[in-house]
């Protein structure tokens with residue numbers, strides 16, 4: 001069954017990879033899914049305490065035996081404002097449904113390929129511009145697969161993966177955040193890709209020169225990997241070599257010096 005889910009997930013990823021109009025697609029999809037049972041179930045859950053989807057036991061941080069990808073039963077509101085670069089957004093802490101950054105601009109201002117399809121907070125642009133330029137000087141091509149996503153877009157994104165995973169909540173929770181729990185709602189998270197993998201999204205990115213370049217250099221520009229390999233039980237997500245979040249150069253330097261991954265660094269600040 002797990003193998004079948006993986007295959008279905010892979011097919012879903014391939015479909016998404018070749019779909020350059022993901023937002024249009026998911027908007028249409030959400031209209032369809034508003035009528036479906038899955039959407040209704042998720043909608044009801046997202047509007048209440050998520051009890052229907054979340055386990056009854058408390059989070060892994062309290063030492064329980066809950067699976068690493070599970071949500072805790074007691075979901076809290078973020079302790080910092082959404083505009084704060086150090087706000088901790090994870091499975092335990094969620095952003096308000098109403099939160100949206102006020103300074104979103106076209107990601108194309110950074111010069112990244114396919115940036116015209118996405119928006120980012122203005123505060124990220126200058127550093128991203130330098131990152132893209134310096135990567136290019138090193139012979140590295142970078143493109144963008146996702147950036148800001150609203151609370152409502154995240155509902156359709158989660159539902160897309162839920163559907164792609166054959167309705168398996170556990171498989172979906174490993175790879176996609178429920179609405180309010182996504183760093184993409186901050187307008188400071190980026191999913192990168194590269195011409196090396198035909199601008200595809202997902203696991204194949206880890207084998208690219210672009211991925212290695214980012215892993216080594218992104219922090220110098222204020223961008224850090226959110227879900228590193230080997231820390232799944234800490235972050236609650238599978239390894240995402242393509243997903244970076246901007247926390248600014250000063251904090252990224254501090255985090256790198258500390259040796260902490262982003263999740264632990266932000267927990268120490270929240």
Ligand SMILES: [Zn+2]
Nearest residue numbers: 189190191243
């Ligand atoms: Zn992402």
